[in-house]
Amino acid sequence: MTPKTHRDMLCVSIVARDNEEVREKMLRASRYADVLELRLDLLDRFDLSALIQAAPRPVMVTYRSKKEGGQGKAPYATRLRYVKEAISLGARYVDLEYSMPLEYRAEVMRARQQTQVIVSKHILSGTPSSKALRGWVEKLISTGADIIKLVTRAKAPEDNIRILEVIPMAAQVGIPIIAFCMGRDGRMSRVASLLVGGFLTFASLGPEEESAEGQIPVQNMRKILELMDAPY
Numbered sequence: 359m360t361p362k363t364h365r366d367m368l369c370v371s372i373v374a375r376d377n378e379e380v381r382e383k384m385l386r387a388s389r390y391a392d393v394l395e396l397r398l399d400l401l402d403r404f405d406l407s408a409l410i411q412a413a414p415r416p417v418m419v420t421y422r423s424k425k426e427g428g429q430g431k432a433p434y435a436t437r438l439r440y441v442k443e444a445i446s447l448g449a450r451y452v453d454l455e456y457s458m459p460l461e462y463r464a465e466v467m468r469a470r471q472q473t474q475v476i477v478s479k480h481i482l483s484g485t486p487s488s489k490a491l492r493g494w495v496e497k498l499i500s501t502g503a504d505i506i507k508l509v510t511r512a513k514a515p516e517d518n519i520r521i522l523e524v525i526p527m528a529a530q531v532g533i534p535i536i537a538f539c540m541g542r543d544g545r546m547s548r549v550a551s552l553l554v555g556g557f558l559t560f561a562s563l564g565p566e567e568e569s570a571e572g573q574i575p576v577q578n579m580r581k582i583l584e585l586m587d588a589p590y
Contacts, residue, residue: 367558368583369393369418371569375402387559387563388414389571390419390576391582393450395420395560397569398440399430406440407447410441416450418476426480427540429568445473453478453507456498467502476536477503485510485517485539495524499533505557507536512544521547525555538552548574549582 370391374380380401384394395418396409410417421437422428430437441452445466454466456479466475477498485491491508498506506528510521521539528535534557538547546561560575562568574582 367392368576368579369395369558369560370563371395371397371560371573373397373569374565375400376586377403377405377408380404380409383563383567384409384413384415387576390580391415391561393418393558395569397422397428399423399428399432400569406443407496410444410447410449417444418451418453419444419449420453422453422480422569423455423457425457426478427482434458434462437587438465441466441492442469445469445471449473451476451505454503455479456501463501469502474504476505476507477501477558478507478536480540481508481510482540483511484513485520488520488523491520495527495535499528499531505534505536509537509570510539510544512539512541512547513547515543515546518544518547518550522550522554524536525551529555539572540570544572545574548572549579549586553584553586 368391370387372380372383372394374383384432387394394413394415396426398421403453421430421440423430444452451474453476456477469473494508512518518539524537525535535560537556561579562573564575
């Protein structure tokens with residue numbers, strides 16, 4: 359399969375309260391997005407089957423725990439049920455936090471079918487040393503994930519450089535990786551990650567609709583990427 363370019367892998371996180379709002383925002387986002395992330399932890403109520411059927415673009419289903427920057431408080435068994443339902447409904451991607459117990463992760467891997475499993479780790483306190491980041495990449499790869507995701511928080515510009523360095527490391531062993539920094543100081547890495555080989559990056563639908571700090575509105579992200587590709 360030919361690797362996708364960054365034009366194919368811009369994901370918009372949908373921040374909404376219920377199915378009706380999700381459907382409306384998915385339609386707006388589909389003008390710019392290649393993938394739509396359904397953040398179940400941000401929804402007051404939802405019908406996952408209806409949402410996936412209505413999606414005008416491939417879907418990533420995510421339930422982000424509070425521990426890793428989301429709003430989710432559901433027990434592991436409930437999160438497992440959401441992920442397995444998303445797989446049975448044909449979601450393109452599901453996000454599985456590394457912190458989920460091994461037996462639950464193994465069950466998802468057995469059930470994945472055509473869905474690609476992203477195993478993710480979010481470090482909210484900052485960006486560790488290069489050695490520690492390499493260690494996390496190795497741990498994530500060892501899970502058997504189709505794609506790995508490592509996100510940290512930038513507290514200084516140089517944090518962006520350290521997180522971007524893990525992208526070629528994963529590429530050397532043939533594992534697609536999503537890697538960038540959160541926060542205002544991490545915005546440059548959200549763009550640069552694609553330019554150095556990252557699998558996918560996230561954008562918001564608009565200025566007040568971020569699912570994580572530092573997301574860039576998708577229209578602006580498209581313009582930036584087009585400018586980076588423009589001939590000199």
